[in-house]
Amino acid sequence: MERVVQFTGPRQVEVAEHASAPLPVGHLRVRTRYSGISAGTELTAYRGTNPYLTRTWDPETRLFRDGAAGIEYPVAGWGYSEVGVVTEVSPELAGTAGMPSVGELVWGIWGHRSEGIVPAERMIGHTLPGGLEPLAGAFARVGAIAYNAVLAADIHVGEDVAVFGQGVIGLLTTRLAQLNGARVTAVDALEIRLASAKQYGAHSTLNAHTDPVAARIREATGGVGADVAIEISGAYPALHEALRSVTVGGRVVASGFYQGDGAGLRLGDEFHHNRVQLICSQIGGVPPELTGRWNVERLQRTFLRLVAEGQVDVESLVSHVVPVADAAEAYVLLDERPADALQVVLEF
Known part of the structure; x- marks a missing residue:
């Protein structure tokens, strides 16, 4: 049966x-x-x-x-x-x-x-892949979701990147962004997850409930704002704060699965005045500019290879x-x- x-x-x-x-x-x-x-x-x-x-x-x-x-x-x-x-x-x-x-x-x-x-x-x-515990195979897809968001972010070495949401996919995003050369600020409402974010490569952490996140990110970047923010939690208030946190012409990658109407999202504020790029990352495909080299299958296999090589836990x-x-x-x-x-x- x-x-x-x-x-x-x-x-x-x-x-x-x-x-x-x-x-x-x-x-x-x-x-x-x-x-x-x-x-x-x-x-x-x-x-x-x-x-x-x-x-x-x-x-x-x-x-x-x-x-x-x-x-x-x-x-x-x-x-x-x-x-x-x-x-x-x-x-x-x-x-x-x-x-x-x-x-x-x-x-x-x-x-x-x-x-x-x-x-x-x-x-x-x-x-x-040889040497991996069977449980690791259960991360191929979630790892690919995080990987896809990092590709969409188009991170360059030394850039400031904020990752909103530090659940499983958010922690993997933090680690992959760090491997890609970013200085990562991890944001979440749960202190236990922020502690985990430090272990996964975050340079600093902010509590979404108690810290003025956008203001703190701008202070840490000399008043400029993050180059990129990746919103992975699927919460509209987090997406709004991500839009507030990036520099003029900065990029926000929306990779969460948002439900219902956008309560808490005000697109006439910083999004409009700072001309922020808002990019959707969805695991049905890779960023269009990368389709000649990347696809979802490669995302999954490459992620498992990174796990097998010990670069991602x-x-x-x-x-x-x-x-x-x-x-x-x-x-x-x-x-x-x-x-x-x-x-x-x-x-x-």
Whole structure:
């Protein structure tokens, strides 16, 4: 039997069981070891705030249409950070270059389910690099999100960069920005996360609740402001403060998944008067100017290579490994007590 985590309604979680399906031509079967929970995008479906629950995305016009839901409850098998063992390969795939073999550890996206049936083309080159613990494979996607934001920021050596939000992806962004040559100011409302930001390479930290963030950043840069700010939390007030924090003509990369109307965002203030560049970073693609050299696959593989080389630490980000039977408790933890958790991983 296959076990699948699903949301049956807002803040309602169950683990359903289904009979395993036959393996189609051109696919691999993977037995899941670990599946990381996204504390951003995934919680929007858990909380009932995801726009797809009330509207439909039209890929041709690239607009949302009101009046119909793109997804409905039960929402089954969400998740995009899986690692597991290949248990079956469709016979005609034997000998395909880069194809994982039975028994190998692989990373990819097949959702919170005990086994994934994954198209072969999505698994070529997805064998876990040697020397990595299996848990590290669950960070390929979240690492790519952070990496993509840093690419969009176009950081140069010696520049001042503010990173707003120091959850898992924010901490990885801080580390990657530092590796890219930035002097990083980390911003968050939780002191425990600011302490972690120091360990991940932040030059300084600011508390969003108690510090006048934009003023402090301008003071630290001789009144100029940061060259770049990366907003990774998905909170409109944080995006507004990021816009206030950069220099004239500075760049703000919005990489969070913002929900609902933009309460707390005033675009007639510093954004307008300082002619700030506002750039969207979204993991569906890389910055347009880099498409000749980069793609999402390269982001993921390069991030795991950095982990394997010891340049980025992911294992210390895992605060909880939760048996899949207790999945509902894991979501309550992330939803109600975010200060008590970083990366929560389901174990199958």
